[in-house]
Amino acid sequence: MTLLDVKDLRVAFDTPRGTVRAVDGISFTVEAGRTLGLVGESGSGKSVTSLAVMGLHRGAAVSGSIKLDGQELTGLGERELGVVRGRRIAMIFQDPLSSLHPFYTVGEQIAEHYRVHFRAGRKAGRARAVEMLAEVGIPEPARRVDEYPHQFSGGMRQRVMIAMALACEPELLIADEPTTALDVTVQAQILDLIARIQQERGLGVVMITHDLGVVARVAHEVLVMYGGRAAEQAPVDRLFAQPAHPYTRGLLDSLPRLDDADDAPLRAIPGSPPSLIAPAPGCSFAPRCARTIAASAEEHARCLAERPALDPLGTGHWAACHLPMVPSSGKAL
Ligand code: SF4
Ligand code: MG
Secondary structure, three states: OEEEEEEEEEEEEEEOOEEEEEEEEEEEEEEOOOEEEEEOOOOOOHHHHHHHHOOOOOOOEEEEEEEEOOEEOOOOOHHHHHHHHHHHEEEEOOOHHHHOOOOOOHHHHHHHHHHHHHOOOHHHHHHHHHHHHHHOOOOOHHHHOOOOHHHOOHHHHHHHHHHHHHOOOOOEEEEEOOOOOOOHHHHHHHHHHHHHHHHHHOOEEEEEEOOHHHHHHHOOEEEEEEOOEEEEEEEHHHHHHOOOOHHHHHHHHOOOOOOOOOOOOOOOOOOOOOOOOOOOOOOOOHHHOHHHHHOOHHHHHHHHHOOOOOEEEEOOEEEOOOOOOOHHHOOOO
């Protein structure tokens, strides 16, 4: 069942330097019980996309369609959006400490939305908080429910945030870099927790990350964004086995490998993200693309002049590239 259906989403906002086209025409779906990995560098538009889905894009111009279980969300009033945000879509962020209030116990904070949306009393709210803390794997939940955020470690605080997000039984969870601030072991535990809860509850999840390692761990489908547009979309196995877009390939090459020596340098993609105010006429990845440099003069000219459309390359696989690296081309990079 398609839970979230986003079509031709555009988000633009005015700045003194010009209009920023932060998201410039992306489409994707999230099925119930599945996880979409939304991948890109900072400034690729992935967080702006999620804020638009949440209706939190204040001051920005949004066009396109965002449907949750068939209901159009664009154009909803603040009141109706508040209900969608509180109950149907929940979000967790990178830094739980800035989202948790230091003066309230975690139990009070987990219960807060639940009590509002379910018109529950204090006792029922506390019971719900204990239940949620247990579900996210916090030991001794009946005791820890009365503690304050600073009494929890970073990983435990992120578990509290997840408990808060899930207390109202949302259909969709948006997780924006939820593990970036955590050390590797804790990161893996939190990702596994999200994956487990997602399976158990049949949740739709949007996992926003700059890290394809995170995607490999939790995602079913992947949307790779570059400069506010889709560079590539594919089922996760296909994306890792047969990346078609040179940018995806660059992200894969920059993943640390198990067989690398400890001191092997991480290969980042050289260059910087494209301008979102005055994008170049052709492919926005061209200035950083090794493939176009190796291409013929004619192909290179096309990359600079013509914006590549998102073309189908197989079942569920699309890439926006004039020279996709699909094996049939016989031209591996
Ligand atoms: Fe590189 Fe050209 Fe493909 Fe853009 S269209 S990613 S410049 S090969
Ligand atoms: Mg971000």
